[in-house]
Amino acid sequence: MLERPNPGTDEPRGRSSASAFVEDAELVGRVQRGQTEAYGALVQRYQDRVFNACWRICGHLEDARDLTQEAFLKAFEGLAGFRRQSGFYTWIFRIAVNLSLTHRRNIHRRRTLSLDAGSATGAQAEELVRRVHGESDGDPARTPGDAEMHAAVVAALQGLDGDQRAVIVLRDIEGFDYQEIAAILQVPPGTVKSRLFRARLALQQAIDPALSRGGE
């Protein structure tokens, strides 16, 4: 049975703490020594973040689930060669982002309607998905205006090219800093900076009407 992490150790978005880094390294070491059950703790620790990143990049919940699994399985397969020069979370996000981008490129032609892909009905679809999953987004004050804005944001996000979407997701949704994003995407920090600005500018132009209405 995969090991579960200690309750209450849910990692915040953004940079992993030094202690989390050490714990990750320890868990990775255990897995590399054959204690594969330790991998469960790594999965539990990062599955939500990886899932959300995959979801926002690929634009489809069910695919995000598959991609999350695939990312963790790929990471496990490569763990023997993992030299711990970077954090496990950097590595798993690198795998997940690459898988999501590749997946999106491969499927864009076949998906004509998606329950949660960016579209005019995106927010309603999100709400429907939440109901189906019995989940709440934790925002009790959520209003139809919020829903409209979220729909516009999701649609705009899906309109970005893959590289820009990845950098936005990693920064504004997952809260990684530029160095971490550069490590995940394996690009120079300057590239992260420029992609991020262009992505935000494109998003701002796309969602400006919704933002304006939301501010009224």
Add this chain to the structure above:
Amino acid sequence: MARIDREQLGELLSGYIDGELDARERQIIERVLREDESARQLLADLQRTSQAISSLPRHAAPASVAADIQAALERTALLEDFPQPQAHHTRVRSSWTARMAMAAMVGLVVLTGWWYTAGQTRRDRAAQLAQNKRDARQTDAVKERADLRSSVEESAVAHVSKSINAPSGGILSGPGRDSTAALATVEQQLAAGVEPSSLRGQTFAAEPVRLQVAVRNRTEREAVTANIAAALSNQRVTDLAVNSGWRADAPPSDQRFYIRGESGVNFKAAGEDQILVHASPQQIDGVLNELSASGHAVALVAGPIAVQGVDKSRSVVQLLGEQRQAAASPAEEKLGRLSSERIAALADEKPPAPADGANGGSLEGLLKIIGIDPKLVDSADKSAATESESSGFRRNEADVVASADDAAKEPTVGGKEGERVAAKSAAPVAERQPPAPPPLVDRRLQEAVGSRQPADKDAAAQPAESPQANLTVVVQIIEQSSPAKPRDPKN
């Protein structure tokens, strides 16, 4: 201060929002913001955009993710010495029509028996055996050992043949006699100085076989899982499993079966969309009986899950759809056996055969479903199958494939796929080219039931080179969401 263009300004503002500027850059941008209204406006726009993105709701990963990862990892560990259906995997991923076709197929159950050891071809083994026999001539003691070795191996082969032909439909049933394990045990005992003659007639432990089920979605996965759990909880099954090393004392929830299902047509990796049960032959029997009794259509296919399996599966789907409707009739009892008979009748265009013994008929019926002449199995125990028998199988296979043309009209099967199937069914078998693996059903069965030599050229070319010549029996659990209109078996 050097002038900065709008692009640089935007990047600095973006970095300013994120707190990623160094002290000098921050001084620069704050000065610009004090002096430039458009910069302030741009900063506000970027901030609002960033906040809008950050405010998007988040979802926790589905609870099944971790469990599925665990299942996949354990499954990988179990299958590391197990030939993977790579060709099938590739086809399904690369072809949308293939995905659609696969979507029509609800489940695959793989029952892997044993044959000769992995990593050593039959040719190698035969050579080794011959060498052993030559060596044995040198001294009486060595000769005695070689004879014993041959005896054990032959008895293992005979056992497999007998199991397959068992009237109870027991598939590789009995307290397994894996020849490799038996030989290893014999070698160990001989090395330890045990008198060879004392080993004759002993029973040797076998490795458990594996049952693998593929499901199309979570609902099906849960249904099949429940059935498997029920089967594994059957006292009869677990008791019989003692000799296989199965944890007879463990509750069903602790038995090792592995599940991974995908939803809808997202059949991205057929090799992964499977339930794998590490089970004894007896448990496999139990599982099959349970699945059949609970209304799952069960078909037996010999050979690996492979590309040609798509064609077969589609035709079987069609047949089983009819079967399923028939089986759903409240007037029909003894669901599984009746289903098999009905399917057999449909497959062969003959009236259903009368039911045989209490447990009988299932294997034969299932063989008929996929166009395998049961006589081929029966005769294989006596000698290598003849060319005419092989042709007979192929004719049946072609019939089954041809019937897939009708299935191609189903919405789940794309036009190209239907054309491909039609073309394939029209083409001579010998002309079918890779990447589709050659039809292995007849060859595998012939090998499994003791044919010492493959009956056709394909078979002659393949198994000797194969690093793993395990007997593989595929059992498909097929459930059609939109069953075809039932056909009257009397017609």
